Amino acid sequence: MAFKDYIRERFFPHIWCPGCGHGMVLKGMLKAVEKLGIDKNNIVMVSGIGCSARITGYVDFHTLHTIHGRALAFATGVKISRPELCLIVPMGDGDALAIGGNHFIHACRRNIDITAVIMNNRIYGMTGGQYSPLSGIGKYASTAPYSTIENKFDIVKLAETAGASFVARTTTYHIREMIDILCMAISNKGFSVVEIFSQCPTYFGRKNELKTPTDMLNYFKDNTTPIGSKVKEANPELIERGVFINSSMPEYCEEYDKIVAKAKKNTEV
Amino acid sequence: MKRNVKFVQGNEACVEGALYAGLDFFAGYPITPSTEIAEHLSERLPIKGGKFIQMEDEIASMCAIIGASLTGKKVMTATSGPGFSLKQEALGYAIMAEIPCVIVNVQRGGPSTGNPTHVSQGDVNQARWGSHGDYAIVVMTASTIQDVFEVTIRAFNIAETYRTPVILLFDEIIGHMREKLILPEPGEIPLVERMRTSVKSGVDYHPYLPREDGRLPMSDFGGKHRYNVTGLFHDMWGFPSTKPEIVHGLLRHLNDKIINYAESICMYKEFELEDAEIIFISYGASARTVLHTVKNRRKAGEKVGFIELQTLWPFPYNIIRRKCANARHVIVVEMNMGQLTRTVKNAVEDHRKVFLMNRIDGLLITVSDIRNILRMLQGKGV
Known part of the structure; x- marks a missing residue:
């Protein structure tokens, strides 16, 4: 099946700005699905609200475009009801970790078999460039005209601590790495978190001296390094990319099946 | 049995x-x-x-x-x-x-x-x-x-x-x-199951194109039809749209599919309404006190009646207007500040005959609470 067979061409062109990274993530996700050869009828893609969330409209899967921050809660309902389906949840950084932070940590904790893809552009794009919990200190945004003073989350550490069984980070510059990581994440039987740095030249870049998409992609190239690389020792401020956690842990739906068996056995006695 | x-x-x-x-x-x-x-x-x-x-x-x-x-x-x-x-x-x-x-x-x-x-x-x-x-x-x-x-x-x-x-x-x-x-035994009470689409796999399925009666046959997620579901105004494919005719049509549909069927959706019970001069309207726990009071007052020969609402919304406006047409007083008994009383006032011809009888202190309305109101309306004093 060709990559094009996974999109709903009728609904293009997409709504994203020129130079936005989200289209690259979309293609990366579809390439991963193509590589894994998953039947389109078995994929449910659930999203919340924001630029990232619009992805669901363009893909030819079962798609659920929900409310702000709650995509993982909707996805949990779908997954528990039909555990054989493959659940992919693309989210923005604000969607996943501000309004949706509670659902995010609890989905990690349950280790339910869902792949969360966090398209981290460090800004609220849809509403016009407000700072997010991933902006970090000293950034400019439409609600931070004098610069931000809030610390940012480390998504990888947060997901790891909360109990996700697969945790990885990559960027839109490293597209082949992104596809490989997404393949691993989707294949993992458990909750998978993939943080993808995605560029928003329109709002984040323009206000933070990364005015063009190329500037932003080069920023991802120059400021990240594979996990455990020697370069990191010399430049500790570099952000690591790659797979941080890939472990086998009890998965929620499989554990619930055991509860069903236990309940049925108890009533037979 | x-x-x-x-x-x-x-x-x-x-x-x-x-x-x-x-x-x-x-x-x-x-x-x-x-x-x-x-x-x-x-x-x-x-x-x-x-x-x-x-x-x-x-x-x-x-x-x-x-x-x-x-x-x-x-x-x-x-x-x-x-x-x-x-x-x-x-x-x-x-x-x-x-x-x-x-x-x-x-x-x-x-x-x-x-x-x-x-x-x-x-x-x-x-x-x-x-x-x-x-x-x-x-x-x-x-x-x-x-x-x-x-x-x-x-x-x-x-x-x-x-x-x-x-x-x-x-x-x-x-x-x-x-x-x-x-x-009841299984099957004694009829159940409505999910209405699923008969559109075959591979044929263009319109998940949000209502039939003439307003009903929308569904396709299960994970089934043969892949479609989009959104909270945005959407077209017949479930794809977001801001086209005025689509926004208007969908908003009308969402309201009409309930309001147009209000009569068949609404459930209520009525007691002794035929010659009732005073009609009580209540629901939930407070309806228990009202029913008890109405039965007792009827035994004493007082012309009181009672409508117990089981469907609050859509509100049965026409039913309430008809049933209360000949009553001298309509007393709405509820444990709030008169939330349904306002609606009853809108429903009846003359809103001045509608009174609220309430309690808002966390306790159930008692028989004597209702008796007191009744005595006042009857000019007997509390």
Whole structure:
């Protein structure tokens, strides 16, 4: 099946700005699905609200475009009801970790078999460039005209601590790495978190001296390094990319099946 | 025939009704006075192969049942005031995306944390208007344990028929009171199952193109048709649209599909209305006191009658107008500041004959409360 067979061409062109990274993530996700050869009828893609969330409209899967921050809660309902389906949840950084932070940590904790893809552009794009919990200190945004003073989350550490069984980070510059990581994440039987740095030249870049998409992609190239690389020792401020956690842990739906068996056995006695 | 008789709480009767109706999936969060519904379902659902999950919050519970409903399951959540407030946004989503689901609100005193262990009927208007935007919704209630069971089944049937959330608005007394419940045999009460599309695989399926009667045959997520579901205004494919004719058409459809069927949706009981000079209107726990009083006053020869509402919304305007046409006084008995009284005033020809009889202190309205009002209207003094 060709990559094009996974999109709903009728609904293009997409709504994203020129130079936005989200289209690259979309293609990366579809390439991963193509590589894994998953039947389109078995994929449910659930999203919340924001630029990232619009992805669901363009893909030819079962798609659920929900409310702000709650995509993982909707996805949990779908997954528990039909555990054989493959659940992919693309989210923005604000969607996943501000309004949706509670659902995010609890989905990690349950280790339910869902792949969360966090398209981290460090800004609220849809509403016009407000700072997010991933902006970090000293950034400019439409609600931070004098610069931000809030610390940012480390998504990888947060997901790891909360109990996700697969945790990885990559960027839109490293597209082949992104596809490989997404393949691993989707294949993992458990909750998978993939943080993808995605560029928003329109709002984040323009206000933070990364005015063009190329500037932003080069920023991802120059400021990240594979996990455990020697370069990191010399430049500790570099952000690591790659797979941080890939472990086998009890998965929620499989554990619930055991509860069903236990309940049925108890009533037979 | 030997009947299956139980002595149960209202919350348990709700569980029995939901299971009878074919509940497959429940997501909830602990909150007084509805928690027993979650507790019982956590035990009962896995036995029949269903799924129960305690979510991280009230919002997540509402979202999870919507997701589960899309896979073709019958779903429910249960809560009380504060949780009901939290669920409102996702409830609006279920209305917009036309997802069948049942939401139980066992009312406690409010606003805010209020009076968690005491009775109130303060969420009547929130149940109708709580989420933003224009919409219609079905809200049902009950005053006996048997009725809780039957109304719960009906809630599932309506949710499936009209592809809409249905709210079961019980109260703390009904939720916690114990009474006899006669469980009917399977098949005795008709059930409405999900109407699924007959469009074949590979043929263009329009998930949001209503039939002439307003009904929308569904396709399960994970099934043969892949389509988009969104809370944005959407076209017949479920794809977002801001076209004025599409926005207008969808908003009309969401309202008309309930309002146009109000007469067949609405349930009520009437007692001694024929020659009634004073008609009481009530629902839920307070209806029990009214019924008791009306029966006693009739024995004493007083011309009093009673309408017990089991469907609060859509409000049965025409029925109330007709039934109350000849009454001298209409007394609405409710445990709030007159939330339904305003609506009754709109329904009857002369609003001046409508009075509110209420209690807002967390206690059930008593027979003497009603007697006092009655004596005043009769010119007898308290």
